Amino acid sequence: MSVDAVTYQKTIEQIIRENESRIGSRDTGELGKDDFLNLLVTSLRYQDPLNPTDDKEFIAQMAQFSALEQMQNLNTSFTATKAYSLLGKSIVAYVKDHSTGEVTEVAGDVTSVTYSGGKYYVVVRGREVPVEDIIEVTEGTYSSWSNLAQFTGLIGSLVNGIVYNPLDGDMIKVSGTVRSLQRGIYEDYAVLDGVSVEIAGLNTAIKTTDVEYVRNRLITAHENGEYIDIVIRDSSTGKRVPVTAKIASLEFDDRGGIKAVLNEIHVPLDSITNIRKPSEGNGGGNGTGAPGGTDDGPPQAGGNGADAVDDSEGTPADGQDGDGDGN
Numbered sequence: 001m002s003v004d005a006v007t008y009q010k011t012i013e014q015i016i017r018e019n020e021s022r023i024g025s026r027d028t029g030e031l032g033k034d035d036f037l038n039l040l041v042t043s044l045r046y047q048d049p050l051n052p053t054d055d056k057e058f059i060a061q062m063a064q065f066s067a068l069e070q071m072q073n074l075n076t077s078f079t080a081t082k083a084y085s086l087l088g089k090s091i092v093a094y095v096k097d098h099s100t101g102e103v104t105e106v107a108g109d110v111t112s113v114t115y116s117g118g119k120y121y122v123v124v125r126g127r128e129v130p131v132e133d134i135i136e137v138t139e140g141t142y143s144s145w146s147n148l149a150q151f152t153g154l155i156g157s158l159v160n161g162i163v164y165n166p167l168d169g170d171m172i173k174v175s176g177t178v179r180s181l182q183r184g185i186y187e188d189y190a191v192l193d194g195v196s197v198e199i200a201g202l203n204t205a206i207k208t209t210d211v212e213y214v215r216n217r218l219i220t221a222h223e224n225g226e227y228i229d230i231v232i233r234d235s236s237t238g239k240r241v242p243v244t245a246k247i248a249s250l251e252f253d254d255r256g257g258i259k260a261v262l263n264e265i266h267v268p269l270d271s272i273t274n275i276r277k278p279s280e281g282n283g284g285g286n287g288t289g290a291p292g293g294t295d296d297g298p299p300q301a302g303g304n305g306a307d308a309v310d311d312s313e314g315t316p317a318d319g320q321d322g323d324g325d326g327n
Contacts, residue, residue: 040065080115082131083121083122086110086131087111087113087122089110089138089139090107090109090137091106091108091109091124091129091134093105093130093133094135106124106127106129110124119131122134152181154190154269154272154275155179155181156278157177157275157277158176158177158277158278159175159178159267159275160173161272162267162271163243163266163271164241164271165239170240171239174267176192176195178190178191178192179191179264181269182266187270189266189267190268190272191264191265193248195261196260196262197232197259197261198232198258199231199233199258199260200231201214202217203231203243203244215252222250222260226246227245227246228246230244243262244265245262245263
């Protein structure tokens, strides 16, 4: 065999130059770690056996390969963090169709994140958008500005808040025990139990004045533990507000009035004006807040809720004394 046939040794730089046209057609537009490894192996395969690659040069190339791999792993981790931080955000991106070369604009709220082919995508209106194609990020249409985690200390507390009618702006002050927090479209809510109210009627599309029908509908919802749409009334102001809740206890008086203790009523977090932790001797207050109540735990806190409504203008100390006396 002629020595001239093996004396020509390609360098990595020469191989890269010879493959520039092929590399230019890649979707990523850049060399990956697999390409680097293939180049290294190709270089070793075509080396001159009489003058092989120096071991120091080989070690240096391997070090470069390791550094490239770590950089790409770091970039993948960064892209993942960026993608997940976009959940709920509104984005604008220009996405290129590689089959036609056409570029289209995609805009909307990010609903999920997917990972495919070593790349992260955000899903907007059912379409996968590469993170690197995003050019603008704003607050999502349905995102809430508050962080619910900062309000977790409210759970189990007795609070005063306000429910309102979005149609006419009427407001009614309510009080109860916070059982949970709920994120909403435009505002976040504290979900209250043991809220004493006066019911004005049902909140249905078809208005009815049939007292017996309203009575039976309320009793059925109470006995079955169902959510029901009702209208509550503030007897002192005459204002009425529609709410959705479960009825913990129900009482009808001789004059046709309907009093109830509601559970799972949503009160805007921004409307909460007073916060009290239940006292250790709270057991005495469980009697009157939920007349004729069920065996559920949350309604028993209704007595405290009723006191808080009546004494909302007073001091927290008065409310606590009322609970301890069993009012």
